[in-house]
Amino acid sequence: MASPNDLAVTASVPYFNARNYIRRAVESLLAQTHRDLTVVVVNDGDPNPPWDELAHIQDPHLIRFSLDLNYGPYFAHQIVLGASTTPYFLVQDADDWSTPTRVASLLHALISDGSDLAFSAWQQYRADAHGNLQPDALRWRRRQPGDPLLAPPGQRELFLFDPLLNEHFVNRAAHHGIFRREALQRIGGYYAGFRMNYDTLLTNFLLMTGRVSFVEEPHYQYVLRPDSLSHSQATGVRSPIRIATKQRLAAMYREAFEHYHAWMRRQLSSAEFTDRIRHLASRNITPELRQALTVETARLADILRAQRRG
DSSP, X not given: OOOGGGGOEEEEEEESSOTTTHHHHHHHHHTOSOOOEEEEEEEESOSSOSTTTTTTOOOTTEEEEEESSOOOHHHHHHHHHHHOOOSEEEEOOTTOEEOTTHHHHHHHHHHHHTOSEEEEEEEEEEEOTTSOEEEEEEEOEEOOTTOOSSOOTTSOOOOEEOOOOOSSOOOOSOSSEEEEHHHHHHTTOSOXXXXXXXXXXXXXXXXXXXXXXXXXXXXXXXXXXXXXXXXXXXXXXXXXXXXXXXXXXXXXXXXXXXXHHHHHTTSSOHHHHXXXXXXXXXXXXXXXXXXXXXXXXXXXXXXXXXXHHO
8 A cells, every 4th residue: 555655746836817716726726635735836927926815825735936937837837846756746727726536536546547647527617797607518528439530620629538649639638637757757847848738749748658547527627718828819729829839749749659659669669769758848948948947946846845844
């Protein structure tokens, strides 16, 4: 049986422009039935940080950390991943929240299946004219026979969990879940120099190098916000910057898929294959960003060590 320390989880919650939601997000994590959980909120360069919204929380499991510049959520996740030491790593957005049993359910699925990532279905919400959140559709289900491989042109992604890889670069699993730390480290971590859409490639890398579990109960509560990174006019699905980013990531996927085929044909060893994935994931990170990652990771690590001693 695993010892308690073997089940420790660190949650990463990047924050930017989510003031109306951050309290609920953090409180939902601190109320988890799985108690061995450290929650790290990273203010990602927002000049109006959320700390007054969290001032009422005195729980030592909550860590507050601020970046001077806005680097994007994957950069923040990488800092938390590099600074923490727990065997499991959880991702949540600052405007979403978790059911009380989310961590326990995902951790059970991950350990039972021997997988590297476990995620659940999402319950989506939209704000009405008064700003109140109303339940919307469920997102994510298992792919069934007869489901199309690709969404029709001009329509949104299918959000089908599909562990079977092919030449198409599609979103096969959500990154809002629990990861096995060693699996993330094997593929180079969480950051590859991108501000958006890298999670799609990340989860495909995990499917190439390991295993992903899916929990059908919607433990993740997802808010559809027109001003969010995923849905705003400037950075949403039809924006030029997101289209260009997807094209770059699709090219990286095709290169990784060639390495995957070579590995499956035993033309590459497992070590050679994962080395190529790590190199592919890291080559877009500039020296300046590498230096920033090093400095900020060390700074957060000092805070986490002090928290453990306390």
